Each structure stands twice: as structure tokens, then as C-alpha cells.
Amino acid sequence: MTGTGMLASASDETLIRKALRGSERAWLKLVRKYERRLYNYCLRMTSKREDALDLMQEIFLCVYRNLPNYHGDGVFPAWLFRIAGNKVVDFYRKRARDPVNQASEWQDDWQSQHATRSDEQAVGDNRLITRLLECLPPEQRLVVELKFFQQFTFEEIAGQMEISANTAKSRLYAALGKLREHEDLSHAM
Amino acid sequence: MRCETVRDLLPDYIDQRYADRPGSAEQHAAVSAHLEDCPECTAQFVQLNRWQQLAGNWKDEPVPDWHRPGLQVRQPARTHWLSFASMATAAAALLLVLFQVHFRVDDQGLHVAFGSDQASAQLQRQMDEFQLEQTAYLDARLLDLEQQNRGLLVAFFQSQQQQRQQDMGQLVNYWQSQRIYDQTLDQAKFGLLADKQQQSQRQLRQLLNTRYPETSTEEQL
């Protein structure tokens, strides 16, 4: 087996250990492994490509800075998304202070960049999902994301958000109720 | 089964991953039975299912080109090495100070001169205190250096949008100014330590005088 092959199949733990010893290749491997998942997470959280990219960048920097604190207990995604969640909260806090950024440019932004794509239906779902998620307060939006899109268990979500599993569950139901109301309303209009 | 229990189980109920768990077949049947009779829980079930499906319909967008924060990974190792060199210098200087103390004490013959257990113990306590102080100082220095490494890294990342050449220049400048600052700080701290040492010696001399008041200063030195 070649070195590249070994690194390709290396576990997160191995990559992190190597990155901490100064291996740039291992660190980039880890970034590449998660960037797509994280970027799409950021898209759903921010509704804007530009913001999503900025947010993802911030998350990776934070991950890098905190890497020495990762204890290698085999739950890197959970650890990664805990950091991501904190950065999302920061993001909303910053945006709340900046009224100009609150106006959603989502629909125009989305349409203009995807008008020529053949998979209109899929794009339609991405748009629908993001538009609906926008009606949720950050903490509910995050629970919906972590449950349905990241497929974490309630126990994992609870650990990441530092709440109880019951609170996580009731936040999900509250979010689902709000989403249904919102959808009914937009159908009625 | 109560609605509350069903709501608790529904997220797992729609998740195929839990189908093989022990006891899940019975639970599944119980939830199904409840759903047939309870429109409220059924509405929740439908909404959960809808979002599970919607999430499955999300088409991942490719990540646009971006500057991965990886090229700097090697830097902390290098700066660490440099920091370690300056730290080692500081540690060596400290050892020298400590060593000097022992020498001076030996020159005065204090170790052999103190036959009395009580006086030796008192002396030892003072020596221990002095050593503790110095250890604390060394620990603080180590922490400082770690903080500085972090600061260095943050500064480096924040300027990542600019050209790497410029980054390197900034890094070197930052490092150099940090080093000058370090050296000034070190000098001040060593000055302080020297003062403390003087003080310790005065204390030792006082101790000596109380133990051997008849001994003349000339004999001591």
C-alpha cells in the first residue's frame, strides 16, 4: 500500500494526530473530507453562499486552533459540529447587530446562479428547504439541521448544544410546528 | 401508549437505523397502533417524515474555490522550536541563578556550619520557598510562551487573505518585536530575581547571626 493510499483510508484520529505533529497533508486531507458537508451545512444555516463560505472558513480556523484540545475519542464529527454550532450562534449574533444583512437575498441569489442547471427539481428542493428554515429561530434551525441533515441522535445533539435530550426533542417539535404553519401560510397566499 | 411516549419514540420510529435494535419490533407495533387512533400524533409523524424526506432531497452544492487554512500548519512547529530555544535560554539562566545561590551558600559554609536541626530546618524552609518562587516564575514563563505562540498563529491567520510574502514579513516582524519585548521582560525579571536573592542572603545572614551571635562577620565571609 502506498503512502497516499494509507492516508486516503486513514481515520480522523490518525489524520488529527499527524496534523498536530505538523503534517500539512494530513490536515488538508481532514479539511477536504469535511468541507462539502460543512459548506452545505453553512448554506442551510446562513441562506447565502457568501456567508456560508465565510462561516465555513471560520469554523475550520476554529477547529484548527482547537485541535490540540480534541481528545481523540472517535467522535470527531460530533466535536466538529459542536464548534460549528457555536460559530453559527456567533454568526446570528453578528447579523442581528447589522440590519443591512438581515434582508434575505436568498431567492435572487439562488435563482441567478442556478437558472441554467438541468436539475431544476433538486435546486427547487434546496431553495424550498432554505426558505422554510429561514422562518425558524437559530436554536430551532440548528436542531432541525442536526437531526435531519446531519442525522445525529438526540443525545448527540444534546451534548453538542449543551442542553438536555428532552429539550432538544421539544425544540425539534416546536420547529416542526412552526414550519408547518409557515408552509400553510405560504400556500394560502 | 401515551401520546408523550409516542412523540418520544417517533423520531426513532421513522429512522431505519433503529429498526434492528432489540425490542424495536414491539415498540414499532405499539407506535403504529397508536398512530391509527391519534390524529395529533399522526400529524407529527407526517411532519417528521416530510422533513426526513426533504433532507434526503437536498442536493449538495460543490464548495467554491477557497483558501484552505492548511498552508500555515507547519508554522507552529517552527515557531515552537524557536520559542523553545529562547525558553531554554531563560531556563539555563535561571539554573545559573539557582546555582549561584548554592555556591554562595557553600562559600559561606552554611550547610556544614548549621549543626542544629532546628536551624537547618528553618534554613531549608527558606530555601524551599525560594525555589518554589522560582518554579512558579518558570511556569509563568512557559504559559506566556504558549500564549505568544497562539497570538502568533492568530495574527498569521488573520492576514491570510493577503499575499504570503507579506505574511512572512509580518510573521518575522511580529516574531522579532516579540523577541525584543521578551528580552526586555527577561532582563527586568532577572533583575527582580537578583533582588530577591539579595534579600534571601540577608535573611540567611540574619539566621546565622541568631544562631551564632558570637561569630564575627569576618569569620563568616
Ligand SMILES: [Zn+2]
Ligand atoms: Zn397521540
